[in-house]
Amino acid sequence: MTCIPPVEGSTHSDLGISAWSWIHKEGFANLTYRSLLHNQKDLLVSPEQVRMIDNQSVDYARRRIRNDAAVSLAQVDVRALLTNPPSVLPPIETVLQQSATAQIHARVECVNAI
Numbered sequence: 001m002t003c004i005p006p007v008e009g010s011t012h013s014d015l016g017i018s019a020w021s022w023i024h025k026e027g028f029a030n031l032t033y034r035s036l037l038h039n040q041k042d043l044l045v046s047p048e049q050v051r052m053i054d055n056q057s058v059d060y061a062r063r064r065i066r067n068d069a070a071v072s073l074a075q076v077d078v079r080a081l082l083t084n085p086p087s088v089l090p091p092i093e094t095v096l097q098q099s100a101t102a103q104i105h106a107r108v109e110c111v112n113a114i
Contacts, residue, residue, distance in 0.1 A: 067106035074099030
């Protein structure tokens, strides 16, 4: 789940893939945390700040896993409702709203993390 799309046409030089694919796979907040830790000497990050960044990174990773799981479970529920012959619209609408809410929550968590 991404929160901020990259500049069109930019690439990740090490892998030769589009930045959009890279950020979508890794997550913008995760890349930001890793970049801060990787460049800590150049950025003059103190040991206490390193611990804070590392803790925030771990907390974000946990939240991201939970949010991704919530989205996946909602999608499974939608598929299950759609494949059952006596599908009724209100339960499908409810599950679709839960899926959308889970996706929005995941994106807000990403923005809050950075």
